[in-house]
Amino acid sequence: MTITLAEELALLSLDDGSGEARERRSASWAVAGGILLDLVLAGRVSVSGGRLTVTDESPTGEPLLDGRLALIAAWTGRRGRAPKVTEWLTKDQAEAPTATVARLCERGLVVEERRRVLGVFPVRRYPEADGSAERELRERLRAVVLDGADPDERTAGLIALVHGAGLHRLAFPGEPRKEVAARMEKAAEGQWAGEGVREAIRDMGAVMAAVTVATIVAATG
Template sequence: MSVTLGEEVMLLSLDDESGVARGRASAAWAVAGGTLLELVIRDRVRVASGRVTLTDISPTREGLLDERLHLLGEWARRRRSAKVAEWLAKDQTTSVRATVSSLCERGLVVEERHRALGLFPVRRYPEADGTVERELRDRLERVVLHGARPDDRTSSLIALLHGARLHGIAFPGVPHKQVEPRMAAIAEGQWAAGGVRRAIREMQATMAAVTAATIAACT
C-alpha cells in the first residue's frame, strides 16, 4: 500500500497500542510539511525562496492530496506572496486531522473515542494494520542504521523528521547520538532531485525554527 509522506510521519507519531500522538506539536508541522513536499514531488507545487507556487492543479487521484491542493490554491490566490511558513502554520492542525482520517479509511489505524474524567471527549488512533509501518521502519533502519543509500522519498522523510527533531519517534529506544549525525548528513546531502531538495531545505528550516521556539517556550 502506498502512503504519503505526511501519512508516514503520522504513523511514526501514533503509539501503536494507545493511539496517542508522540511529539505532537513538532509532528503536526512535519505532517503538514510532508503533505506539501508530497505535492512538490508530484509536480503540483514549487517551493523556492520561502514561497510556495502552484504549478499544476490537475488531480493526483488521492483524496488527501487533492483536498490539500485545493485548499492551498484557494489560500494562495488571496495573497500577494504565499509564504511556506504561513501555509504550514495555517495548515498543520487541519492537515493532521485529514491525515488521520485518511489512515482510518485505509484501515491502518482505528478511531477510539473516550471521555477523560468522564467529561472531555478524547480521540485516539491505535494501530489496526501494522504492515505499512513495519515496512517504513525497516526502510528507515536500513538507511540510517545500516548505511543503505536512500531514495528520494526516504531522504525527504528523514529530512522532515530531522528538521522537526523527531528522531525519537523514528527510532524509539535508540540513542539520539547514534542516529542524529546520519540523519543530518542525509538531510544536507544531494540525494533528492533539485526542486525537491530546495523544498526540503525550505521546510526543514521552517520546522527547525518552530521547534527551537517551542522548546525555548517550555524551558
C-alpha cells in the same frame, strides 16, 4: 501499500497500543510539511526561496493530497505574491493531522476510538489496526539511517522532516539521539533528488528546525 509522507509521519507519532499522539506539536508541523513535500514531488507545487507556488492544479489521485492542493490553490490565489512556506504551514498545522489520520482510518491502518476522560471530556485515540505500513516504513528508515543505504527522494525528504522536527526518538526509539541525528542530517543533505526537490527539502527542514526550537523555548519559558 503506498502511503503519503504525512501518513508516515502520523504513524510514527501515534502510539501503537493507546493510539495517543506523541510529541503532538512538533509532529503536527511535520505532518503539514509532509503533505506539502509530497505535492512538490508530484509536481503540483514548488518551493523556492522559502516561498510557495502552485504550478499544477490537476488532481494527483490521492484524496489527502488533492484536498490540500485545492486549499493551497485557493489560498495562494487570493495573494498578490507567492506566500512564504511558513505562512501556509502555520495555517495548516492544526488541521493537517486530522485529515491525515482520517485517511489512515480509511485505509484501515488505524482505528478511531472515542472515550471520555473523567466521564466528561471527550477524547479520540487511534490505535494501530494494521502494522504492515509502519513496519515497512521503519525498515526503510533503518536501512538508510543506521545501515547506510542510499535513500530515494521521498525517503530523503521524510528523513529531513523527521530530523528538522526533532522526532528522532519516535523514528528510532532506544537508539542514541546524537548519533541518529548526525546520520539523519547526512542522509537528508545527500544528492538523492533533483535540484528543485533538494531546495524544497532544505527549506522544509529549516522550517521544521525553527519550529522545534520555538516549541522547546515555549515549553521551558
